[in-house]
Amino acid sequence: MAFTGPVEDRLAIRELMDTYADAICRVDAVDYAACWADEDAIWSIPWYPDIGTIHGKDAIMATWNEAMKTFAGDNFVMRPSSIVIEGDRAQVTARTSEVYDIGDTVFRDRGYYEDVCVKVAGRWYFKERTFHLKHRETSQAKPEDREFTS
Template sequence: MSFTGNFEDRLMIRELMDTYADGVNQRSTEIWGSTWAEDSVWNLTVVPGMEEVIGRDNIVKGWEQSMTLFPFVFMAMTIGYIHVTGNTATARSYTAEVAVMQDGTDLRPRGQYDDELVKIDGQWLFKRRKFTSLHGE
């Protein structure tokens, strides 16, 4: 079975992933940044210099800088699995994005996030997100 653990926790994790995508689509640092644990790690191996970004503040700063490269970005996310064990979880999701660069170049990457999550004070947050490109830029 692809989904295990408490249903309410799985729903909260799904909402966290939806919040992440909404933050991207709204270009909102506040929304997007709220999805990360303080001591989180982001492995964005497709972007030189962001192969392993440690700490929410550094992750958010790197995301803000990256977003300046794209006047338009849209992200859609599909969930592959969520496994909850107490206050920790693992999950996989798939993304389809459309981005337009400053020079007008269209990018349409498809990717996979492998996640480790933690529940802190009743809120699920990303502890580690590792992005792997499946197709495209």
């Protein structure tokens, strides 16, 4: 995969990814919302028909806030595998790994995002995110494994 464009911008996009992932782990809606562009942002999860494609930052946040009510002990990591910058727009691919509980089931998901990022007033944001699930494992959680710390 390619990494092109000013190194400062590539670092800023990487920090955007890190902020996004950390906000998920901490269930921090303020930091999560700060990662998204304006009201025409798009978040798409085509493999999950109940979510599908969400248009607009307010709708993205409403969906995210509702979804995060069911997650326990989420650990989400993301790393770039491609960042191609052209001016104030970037095409980005990010690989993800996530472990979380829903009820008594532990999910281990691996996938990737195809992103469009935009630079507004010197800061990078996610404009469009499309998630593709590549692998999922599930198992039953053991009671002794349910102790979580922040």
